[in-house]
Amino acid sequence: MTFISKTPHADVVLIGGGIMSATLGAFLKQLEPDWTISLFERLDQPGLESSDPWNNAGTGHAALCELNYSPAAKDGTVNPAKALVINEQFQLSRQFWSHLVDNNLIGTPKGFINTVPHMSFVIGEDHTRFLKTRYEALKPHPLFRSMEYSEDHAQIAKWAPLIVKGRDPKQRIAATRAAEGTDVDFGALTRELTTYLGNNGVEINYRHDVTGISRASDGGWDLTLKYPRSGEHGKIHAKFVFVGAGGGALHLLQASGIPESKGYGGFPVSGQFFRCTDEAIAAQHSAKVYGQASVGAPPMSVPHLDTRYVNGKRSLLFGPYAGFSTNFLKNGSYLDLPLSIRPGNIIPMLAVAKDNMDLTAYLVKEVVKKHGQKVEALREYYPEAKGGDWELITAGQRVQIIKKDPQKGGILQFGTEVIAGRDGSIGALLGASPGASTAVPIMIELLQKTFPKNFKGWQSKLKDMMPGYGVKLDESPDLAAELERATAKSLQLESVSASH
Numbered sequence: 001m002t003f004i005s006k007t008p009h010a011d012v013v014l015i016g017g018g019i020m021s022a023t024l025g026a027f028l029k030q031l032e033p034d035w036t037i038s039l040f041e042r043l044d045q046p047g048l049e050s051s052d053p054w055n056n057a058g059t060g061h062a063a064l065c066e067l068n069y070s071p072a073a074k075d076g077t078v079n080p081a082k083a084l085v086i087n088e089q090f091q092l093s094r095q096f097w098s099h100l101v102d103n104n105l106i107g108t109p110k111g112f113i114n115t116v117p118h119m120s121f122v123i124g125e126d127h128t129r130f131l132k133t134r135y136e137a138l139k140p141h142p143l144f145r146s147m148e149y150s151e152d153h154a155q156i157a158k159w160a161p162l163i164v165k166g167r168d169p170k171q172r173i174a175a176t177r178a179a180e181g182t183d184v185d186f187g188a189l190t191r192e193l194t195t196y197l198g199n200n201g202v203e204i205n206y207r208h209d210v211t212g213i214s215r216a217s218d219g220g221w222d223l224t225l226k227y228p229r230s231g232e233h234g235k236i237h238a239k240f241v242f243v244g245a246g247g248g249a250l251h252l253l254q255a256s257g258i259p260e261s262k263g264y265g266g267f268p269v270s271g272q273f274f275r276c277t278d279e280a281i282a283a284q285h286s287a288k289v290y291g292q293a294s295v296g297a298p299p300m301s302v303p304h305l306d307t308r309y310v311n312g313k314r315s316l317l318f319g320p321y322a323g324f325s326t327n328f329l330k331n332g333s334y335l336d337l338p339l340s341i342r343p344g345n346i347i348p349m350l351a352v353a354k355d356n357m358d359l360t361a362y363l364v365k366e367v368v369k370k371h372g373q374k375v376e377a378l379r380e381y382y383p384e385a386k387g388g389d390w391e392l393i394t395a396g397q398r399v400q401i402i403k404k405d406p407q408k409g410g411i412l413q414f415g416t417e418v419i420a421g422r423d424g425s426i427g428a429l430l431g432a433s434p435g436a437s438t439a440v441p442i443m444i445e446l447l448q449k450t451f452p453k454n455f456k457g458w459q460s461k462l463k464d465m466m467p468g469y470g471v472k473l474d475e476s477p478d479l480a481a482e483l484e485r486a487t488a489k490s491l492q493l494e495s496v497s498a499s500h
């Protein structure tokens with residue numbers, strides 16, 4: 001049986017109902033209110049895959065605590081450049097979210113963003129030296145001006161008592177703290193955004209799987225749809241398609257046949273977190289405490305002990321414990337990885353397998369870790385933790401990008417990458433990090449690549465929504481402070497600008 005989507009044609013089709021599609025939809029609705037937009041999501045609700053709060057760590061990534069964004073060079077120096085870029089990107093997200101809240105387009109910010117100080121925490125002489133150097137490299141920059149540093153057990157205990165209590169007082173430790181850090185429930189934000197879209201004329205279709213995509217004779221795209229409950233099939237034509245399918249993006253991009261998709265592959269990393277919902281324990285920790293990654297660990301596997309706010313409830317999260325599964329989506333199939341192999345990406349994939357033996361060894365070690373060993377890892381951050389207070393939960397899948405490399409044949413990339421068809425009629429997002437926190441600048445990049453002509457005309461509207469758009473805040477300290485204060489007020493966060 002075949003059905004046609006409620007509307008047989010849309011100017012824009014968004015595939016997937018995660019934070020990326022929802023953010024892109026929110027931009028387009030405001031930039032071009034008359035365009036027709038349809039969103040198709042295979043699950044029952046929006047934001048249930050990687051954007052779900054328990055499938056990710058909910059860190060508002062601003063490089064305030066993540067040491068992998070500013071690693072030490074061979075000579076021990078720390079280059080702050082990447083950390084500055086990531087923080088600037090997060091400021092854009094804050095500004096866009098503030099704009100939506102200020103204009104009553106989405107609901108109360110407490111439902112999706114809360115102040116949770118960001119800390120880095122290290123043990124031992126070498127790591128302490130590194131952390132101090134990193135602090136000195138970042139502190140002079142306006143976006144890091146509130147950062148504090150300490151090697152004193154008593155001071156660190158004031159910031160985060162659980163990480164010090166029960167620790168050998170002679171152990172060499174050090175920490176930094178940025179009071180303006182945030183915890184973000186990206187699932188709740190996705191729901192807010194899709195509700196806004198649905199209330200403003202966007203056709204939202206849940207339980208619709210996009211199963212195929214092919215070039216239409218007019219240069220647009222014909223999409224085939226499946227309604228999994230009844231097995232019915234349907235179709236829709238679109239002028240522009242965004243493949244915002246998260247881990248499912250690679251298959252659809254390959255199906256589109258655009259030359260820009262050639263050579264890309266995916267390497268899925270799964271994971272688990274420990275979660276503690278005991279209110280008495282959660283009340284003792286108010287921070288996201290990020291440490292150093294183990295040897296061979298991918299950058300996003302840095303251990304961290306986090307305060308989380310989900311549905312108004314405070315709890316703790318520790319992890320991730322990396323794992324391996326061939327699924328590209330948590331609700332995907334074990335065949336996802338094998339079915340993604342193409343003649344065009346087999347060489348990059350083999351090259352990555354050969355060159356990343358330390359990652360393979362790390363994953364094998366993680367996969368065989370017993371429950372007791374997982375508790376031991378937790379105790380490095382929370383010495384008095386009791387295993388019984390924590391439950392293991394399965395996190396979302398991260399599909400890392402494998403791509404061609406002229407020297408090595410193929411490389412594994414831990415960031416995100418916007419892929420755009422040359423004629424601008426299709427765009428997609430591959431990769432997973434820094435992820436949802438930078439959905440706003442990533443979707444602006446996608447708009448720029450896929451709508452180059454319209455983009456020029458959108459500049460003033462973008463500037464109205466995000467006053468810091470196009471400005472390097474690192475070079476504009478007064479504006480940086482003003483926007484920090486303004487967005488903190490709109491998003492009901494604690495502001496650090498008032499005291500600096």
Ligand SMILES: Cc1cc2nc3c(=O)[nH]c(=O)nc-3n(C[C@H](O)[C@H](O)[C@H](O)COP(=O)(O)OP(=O)(O)OC[C@H]3O[C@@H](n4cnc5c(N)ncnc54)[C@H](O)[C@@H]3O)c2cc1C
Pocket residue numbers: 015016017018019020021040041042043046047048049050051052055056057058059060061186208209210211244245246247248249252271320329395396397398429431432433434435436437438
């Ligand atoms: C363990 C882990 C920890 C993370 N921690 C953080 C963090 O602390 N901070 C941060 O900023 N980011 C973090 N991330 C990254 C962040 O979660 C992702 O970057 C972000 O959620 C991706 O959003 P998305 O919309 O691209 O994908 P998703 O949220 O996965 O949405 C894609 C949607 O597409 C749907 N879909 C797929 N295929 C189809 C199809 N064929 N037809 C219709 N629908 C389809 C899926 O069902 C899904 O709902 C983390 C990710 C993981 C896995």
